[in-house]
Amino acid sequence: MDCILFLQNTRGLRSQLKDSVPVAGLCPQAGPYGIQDTLRMGFSSVKNELLPSHPLELSEKNFQLNQDKMNFSTLRNIQGLHAPLKLQMEYRAAKQIQRLPFLPSSNLALDTLKGTDESIGFEDILNDTAQCEVTGEPHIMTEYKLGLL
Amino acid sequence: MNNFPETCATKQLNSVTTGHGTAITEIPTSLRPNRSGKKNRLSVDMALSHVFETPVSGFNFENSTRNILLENVLDEGKTKAPKPLKTGTTIAGVVYKNGVVLGADTRATSSEVVADKTCAKIHYIAPNIYCCGAGTAADTEKTTDLLSSNLTIFSMNSGRNPRVVMAANILQDILFRYRGMIGANLILGGVDCTGNHLYRVGPFGSMDKVPYLAMGSGDLAAMGILEDRFKVNMEVEEAKTLVCDAIHAGIMTDLGSGNNIDLCIITRRGVDYIRPYQESEYKQRRQEKYKYKPGTTPVLTENIVPLELELVHEMVQTMETA
Numbered sequence: 190m191d192c193i194l195f196l197q198n199t200r201g202l203r204s205q206l207k208d209s210v211p212v213a214g215l216c217p218q219a220g221p222y223g224i225q226d227t228l229r230m231g232f233s234s235v236k237n238e239l240l241p242s243h244p245l246e247l248s249e250k251n252f253q254l255n256q257d258k259m260n261f262s263t264l265r266n267i268q269g270l271h272a273p274l275k276l277q278m279e280y281r282a283a284k285q286i287q288r289l290p291f292l293p294s295s296n297l298a299l300d301t302l303k304g305t306d307e308s309i310g311f312e313d314i315l316n317d318t319a320q321c322e323v324t325g326e327p328h329i330m331t332e333y334k335l336g337l338l
Numbered sequence: 339m340n341n342f343p344e345t346c347a348t349k350q351l352n353s354v355t356t357g358h359g360t361a362i363t364e365i366p367t368s369l370r371p372n373r374s375g376k377k378n379r380l381s382v383d384m385a386l387s388h389v390f391e392t393p394v395s396g397f398n399f400e401n402s403t404r405n406i407l408l409e410n411v412l413d414e415g416k417t418k419a420p421k422p423l424k425t426g427t428t429i430a431g432v433v434y435k436n437g438v439v440l441g442a443d444t445r446a447t448s449s450e451v452v453a454d455k456t457c458a459k460i461h462y463i464a465p466n467i468y469c470c471g472a473g474t475a476a477d478t479e480k481t482t483d484l485l486s487s488n489l490t491i492f493s494m495n496s497g498r499n500p501r502v503v504m505a506a507n508i509l510q511d512i513l514f515r516y517r518g519m520i521g522a523n524l525i526l527g528g529v530d531c532t533g534n535h536l537y538r539v540g541p542f543g544s545m546d547k548v549p550y551l552a553m554g555s556g557d558l559a560a561m562g563i564l565e566d567r568f569k570v571n572m573e574v575e576e577a578k579t580l581v582c583d584a585i586h587a588g589i590m591t592d593l594g595s596g597n598n599i600d601l602c603i604i605t606r607r608g609v610d611y612i613r614p615y616q617e618s619e620y621k622q623r624r625q626e627k628y629k630y631k632p633g634t635t636p637v638l639t640e641n642i643v644p645l646e647l648e649l650v651h652e653m654v655q656t657m658e659t660a
Contacts, residue, residue: 243402245519250394252515293392307495309487310512312396325390 426594556588
């Protein structure tokens with residue numbers, strides 16, 4: 190039964206994989222110690238890494254990116270090339286406003302540009318990054334960020 | 339996928355592959371010092387396990403593989419994961435001359451057991467919009483809360499009362515995004531500047547604009563009553579009786595609906611939320627008193643055994659009082 194489910198999923202997923210941003214391994218088999226985490230991920234298999242186990246996993250991972258792609262291409266068709274170019278330039282500039290590598294950032298400028306400061310979705314309630322209980326080791330994170338690792 | 343919050347997610351160039359076969363998108367070039375091509379691969383691999391990637395906000399699908407494996411292993415697929423609490427409902431709505439009447443029963447079931455006898459299924463969305471929800475209880479609750487928050491932000495920004503069609507559109511967007519995984523069947527009713535409206539929104543994002551409506555597991559019986567006696571431009575008392583009878587028919591014929599009936603009458607002037615409008619006639623009434631007087635049971639014998647305790651270890655810790 191499982192293989193039929195995956196077959197149906199691949200047909201739909203192949204089109205999704207083609208057009209959307211490529212993902213690099215849905216289910217990283219490495220656990221916190223760098224080896225296969227059999228308890229949580231099960232036995233390692235190529236199928237697990239390539240195909241998602243939940244039908245929504247792939248679409249949710251790329252949802253924001255696909256929305257942006259759609260909106261920018263519509264904008265380009267209506268108003269010409271410069272409109273989405275200018276907007277993307279502003280997004281890129283706002284995305285670089287961050288705090289130290291191990292601290293969470295509020296992304297206020299980016300939120301205001303995107304308009305998500307005026308709406309609430311599941312990404313604001315569930316798994317809020319500002320309230321994450323775990324944080325990376327500050328020195329390691331800074332060294333990695335600066336390429337000294 | 340390891341993704342630092344500050345990296346641009348659409349970057350596909352310059353990805354560094356580690357020994358585990360996962361790709362890490364590179365940090366922006368402006369912040370990157372000159373890197374030599376050769377690096378001690380082993381130290382990078384070991385140290386990378388300490389590098390923490392912030393989790394993506396929103397739904398987390400980490401456990402779905404584990405859940406599928408568990409279901410396959412336990413009892414060869416016979417044991418399933420625990421079912422979420424469904425409402426198993428009858429909800430109905432009717433547009434009348436001066437507004438909208440929404441009605442709902444108050445039973446919430448968890449498989450074959452009644453989990454909640456006084457469940458509130460009519461949710462507040464805006465001062466002029468209310469919503470009845472059928473399906474999974476948590477899903478309807480959270481989705482209507484989200485909708486209500488978004489509409490409040492909108493009305494604070496623009497200074498206007500929200501319209502029912504806006505609420506229906508926002509719901510459609512949310513529910514379609516999750517392809518029916520959020521099991522919320524909703525009846526949206528409200529009065530705004532354009533008139534009295536009643537919308538049905540399905541869990542996959544379908545929308546229907548209708549003058550009368552019933553949903554839930556008891557909708558067939560309720561729909562029968564509505565189809566028979568609905569008239570356009572009814573008076574308020576007639577509309578209330580009609581909705582109450584429709585819900586009552588659902589309660590009588592469906593096991594998943596029961597207990598009391600709640601009504602919500604929305605007009606241009608305001609909202610009248612009557613909870614309960616009609617109580618169930620099968621409420622438990624005790625026939626007699628079932629308490630016994632003290633001394634009813636005679637004591638035959640009494641046997642006292644003292645519990646002997648042995649001192650095993652004693653430790654005295656003096657407190658510094660300085």
